[in-house]
């Protein structure tokens with residue numbers, strides 16, 4: 136089967152997420168890197184793209200040039216990944232969808248709920264795949280928890296406790312660091328800092344594993360570093376469509392925590408505990424039994440967990456391969472196969488609605504706010 140042609144916008148040299156996309160997209164021989172506008176600095180971006188093997192005429196100075204260049208080619212790229220700072224996602228994603236390209240957009244998909252709705256409409260009208268990189272949902276053992284919840288193995292889910300709290304923005308001098316600065320600048324990050332940067336990953340996991348929506352929430356936000364315009368610590372209570380009670384703590388000043396994404400799911404007859412820093416294991420407690428550790432690669436796991444596990448039991452299989460799993464499911468969707476677990480524009484929109492609800496709630500003394508996107512109410 137011919138490889139799909141892949142282009143990337145953002146994710147330049149030294150960026151945080153760029154390497155994970157390159158490792159992920161190229162891991163399974165499904166895509167080849169064909170074009171790129173990788174950096175806000177045109178020359179640096181072109182040089183870096185060529186160093187990765189992109190032909191000189193497809194190493195573009197910026198995304199507009201890439202759009203013009205690729206749309207007129209017979210051998211145009213099939214998929215474009217958008218891995219730039221948040222404030223550029225909407226216009227780039229919309230423009231490429233409208234021009235007939237499949238798009239994988241980084242989270243948060245947009246800066247506003249209205250833009251999120253516009254992307255959902257554009258994707259639906261274009262007939263192209265628009266995925267959002269909620270890559271934690273593609274870890275084999277997260278798929279295992281989802282399959283077991285769907286099979287009723289822990290009964291109705293009563294409660295979820297999720298954290299995405301790290302300490303990497305605890306230093307006040309990070310205003311000097313360009314990779315951190317934009318995350319707290321409303322012009323580049325939007326109305327939310329930590330909640331939009333990390334909290335939405337944990338909320339997506341809650342909806343992904345249960346299959347339920349977040350209906351309403353109540354939030355308390357704080358900017359604990361002096362001078363920071365957006366929140367760096369958020370506590371969110373939420374309620375889901377299946378009646379599940381949810382708690383989320385998301386912080387970027389939590390010194391002592393590294394990556395800090397973990398989730399506990401408590402059902403009527405069983406519970407799970409999973410942490411992204413030990414992604415190969417799920418702690419599983421069946422009512423009346425002992426706590427078991429389920430291990431990626433062991434016999435008896437669900438089909439999806441087995442399909443997305445590449446190396447033998449007990450060997451680490453980390454973040455880039457979770458991103459690779461997003462690309463595997465994307466390639467399947469592009470080929471017209473029903474890959475139901477791929478996070479899409481609808482998920483990106485739901486996240487924006489949660490972020491806006493959380494900001495509104497925090498500004499209104501933690502009042503409960505409807506967290507559903509208007510177009511899905």
Ligand code: NAD
Nearest residue numbers: 145146147150151152173174175218219220221241242314
């Ligand atoms: P970063 O600041 O480390 O890197 C951004 C890169 O984009 C740089 O190479 C920069 O030169 C380039 N860039 C900026 N503007 C550009 C433009 N207009 N055209 C082309 N290139 C441009 O940021 P990052 O941490 O890599 O984050 C990028 C995006 O990825 C953000 O939206 C972020 O939220 C998301 N992200 C997602 C995950 C995840 O787990 N899914 C993890 C980290 C970051």
